[in-house]
Amino acid sequence: MGNNVTKDVQFKRYLKLELLPTPWCPGCGNGIVLKTICQAFYEINFPLQGTVVISGIGCAGRSAGFFNLDSVHTTHGRAVPVAEGIKYANEKLNVVVVSGDGDLMGIGGNHLLHAIRRNTNITVICFANEIYGMTGGQVSPITPKGVKTLTTPEGNPDNPIDIQHLFVGNKSFFARTSAYHLSHMKKCIIAALQFNGFSFVEARTMCIVNYGRRLGYKNSNAMLNHYKETYKINDNAEELAPNEIGILKGNFQADEQLYQ
Amino acid sequence: MSKQLLQGNQAIALAAEVAGMAFFSGYPITPASEIINDLVNRKQIKVLQMEDEISSIATVIGASLAGLKAMTATSGPGFSLMQENIGLAHMMEVPLVIVNVQRVGPSTGMPTLPAQGDIIQCIHGSHGDYFPIVFYPNSVAELYTHTITAFNAAEESLSPVILLSDAFISHLYETITPQSDFPIKNRERPPLGSGSRHFTGLSHDNSLPKTSDADNYRKLITRLREKQLITAQQYNYYEYRECRNETDTLLISYGALSRIAYYFKNEFSLFRPILMFPILGDLKRIALQYKKIIVMEMNTGQYAGEIERILHREVTLLPVLGGRISLEEIKNALSGVVTK
Numbered sequence A: 001m002g003n004n005v006t007k008d009v010q011f012k013r014y015l016k017l018e019l020l021p022t023p024w025c026p027g028c029g030n031g032i033v034l035k036t037i038c039q040a041f042y043e044i045n046f047p048l049q050g051t052v053v054i055s056g057i058g059c060a061g062r063s064a065g066f067f068n069l070d071s072v073h074t075t076h077g078r079a080v081p082v083a084e085g086i087k088y089a090n091e092k093l094n095v096v097v098v099s100g101d102g103d104l105m106g107i108g109g110n111h112l113l114h115a116i117r118r119n120t121n122i123t124v125i126c127f128a129n130e131i132y133g134m135t136g137g138q139v140s141p142i143t144p145k146g147v148k149t150l151t152t153p154e155g156n157p158d159n160p161i162d163i164q165h166l167f168v169g170n171k172s173f174f175a176r177t178s179a180y181h182l183s184h185m186k187k188c189i190i191a192a193l194q195f196n197g198f199s200f201v202e203a204r205t206m207c208i209v210n211y212g213r214r215l216g217y218k219n220s221n222a223m224l225n226h227y228k229e230t231y232k233i234n235d236n237a238e239e240l241a242p243n244e245i246g247i248l249k250g251n252f253q254a255d256e257q258l259y260q
Numbered sequence B: 001m002s003k004q005l006l007q008g009n010q011a012i013a014l015a016a017e018v019a020g021m022a023f024f025s026g027y028p029i030t031p032a033s034e035i036i037n038d039l040v041n042r043k044q045i046k047v048l049q050m051e052d053e054i055s056s057i058a059t060v061i062g063a064s065l066a067g068l069k070a071m072t073a074t075s076g077p078g079f080s081l082m083q084e085n086i087g088l089a090h091m092m093e094v095p096l097v098i099v100n101v102q103r104v105g106p107s108t109g110m111p112t113l114p115a116q117g118d119i120i121q122c123i124h125g126s127h128g129d130y131f132p133i134v135f136y137p138n139s140v141a142e143l144y145t146h147t148i149t150a151f152n153a154a155e156e157s158l159s160p161v162i163l164l165s166d167a168f169i170s171h172l173y174e175t176i177t178p179q180s181d182f183p184i185k186n187r188e189r190p191p192l193g194s195g196s197r198h199f200t201g202l203s204h205d206n207s208l209p210k211t212s213d214a215d216n217y218r219k220l221i222t223r224l225r226e227k228q229l230i231t232a233q234q235y236n237y238y239e240y241r242e243c244r245n246e247t248d249t250l251l252i253s254y255g256a257l258s259r260i261a262y263y264f265k266n267e268f269s270l271f272r273p274i275l276m277f278p279i280l281g282d283l284k285r286i287a288l289q290y291k292k293i294i295v296m297e298m299n300t301g302q303y304a305g306e307i308e309r310i311l312h313r314e315v316t317l318l319p320v321l322g323g324r325i326s327l328e329e330i331k332n333a334l335s336g337v338v339t340k
């Protein structure tokens, strides 16, 4: 217990506390993911010097500026290739991308496809809120079918992308987790950071203001509850069902003990 | 180094290595592909073929921030795709070099033929106000020299510098003696991974985003602009040939087309910018001595418009379009505009 309290304080060294509060709405899930990333950094003792965080544009993209280390806030969709340039220029750096689902899978989708192919040794943490939060709540590549958004007033006619399929049969790492399952999220992030190759964590998180509210959730706790009720953990899965979170099989490569 | 027969694009590749470039990223496109084809054989340089030109310049930005001198090379269609990240590199003050070997546009146009249609795009292609440094050599030897100039200017200004070429000079073979004793400007800013800086395309003050502070934005833009002007003064390259016969006409041309202008050296004085942008005072001073100014270029008057704006006077356009550079045609066109 005492140990946990220390940990709880220690992860803060990865944040520029003087810049808080963040620009996010009250109840936004982004803070949960940001905090969990820092906790993961702390647990595997990522050096402040020698680690670089890169983001694209969007609510999630703003998180880069809060890390207490060198960070780059790029253009919409281009965080992954900027990060790859950094990694190929200096293999010793730990290179971590933080961004939204629209940024990474929509406008940046082609880069993602090719980063997986190249298996560039970087980690991408996707704040997957199923919506374009920053621009007011338009449909995203992972908005479920039928869901009403500003730009799908009759309900989203399309099936969402299930990004895990890009990873199947590849050497790269994929995990899905949720903002309700905090220790699972931390485990996934640590496994991703320790993975030697391209790693992607799809962290389902809440946009209450421009998404959840319109879907009838009273507050972000109700959205967390939804994650709790929906998602079953299935680590080491061949493939994750829509109601499953977990790490895809073959992706346990690093020190397994650390994240058991 | 001894004499070598080199293609323009090979000269760019060789010079980039001499300038200390350690990272190149690009996507194949005529007439620039020989640059990446050549660079992959230079073992000291990390070369990536990316999925498109957007990721090409994105990786170059990343590599530069990580401490390496970096470059990309393309032609019009790819240059168009790079525009958003060019603005990012200006805003984040990232030194890098972009080679644009121009071909006939718009769109896919005439891929193998030379043009000079991307002149305005160099300075206004990205959104917002920014103040790029742009060079445009006119021979294989100059492509070599000014590739190094471009790297130095990039380091000096901490900005993306554009090296223009065209299908003609980039595919030209000439014998040159590549020098390696140029002054080389090296990186002073510490690489990524050594601090807690935040590089952002948002308006900012140092590492802090300032998204609604007009005073801060004005200060930022003024500083960025002045920095570019100060750097440009140090690389203020141009060629001015006063006519030995009496003339009241100054013929301005650049790049491939300026090579044909030499045929008219006995009729007109000739001015050839190598530093295309920013346009500095020398042109103004020289232009004052002439009643008539003709701007001959392979577009419908892009540089001419800039010159008019800077000189506050009308100039005569002489567009040479469609990739055909014919002495006969140009002679006729010149006699047409001169007698007018």
Ligand SMILES: Cc1ncc(C[n+]2csc(CCOP(=O)(O)OP(=O)(O)O)c2C)c(N)n1
Binding pocket: A057, A058, A059, A060, A061, A076, A099, A100, A101, A102, A103, A104, A127, A129, A131, A132, A133, A134, A135, A140, A207
């Ligand atoms: C090229 C370009 N197109 C559009 C935008 C506007 N824009 C800003 S953020 C954003 C969507 C962000 O959605 P997502 O990546 O899911 O992040 P979130 O805001 O939900 O965290 C868009 C379309 C932009 N900044 N740049």
Ligand code: SF4
Binding pocket: A023, A024, A025, A027, A028, A029, A030, A059, A060, A129, A133, A134, A206, A207, A208, A209, A210, A211
């Ligand atoms: S709009 Fe949504 S994603 Fe953006 S800060 Fe608000 S709650 Fe978070």
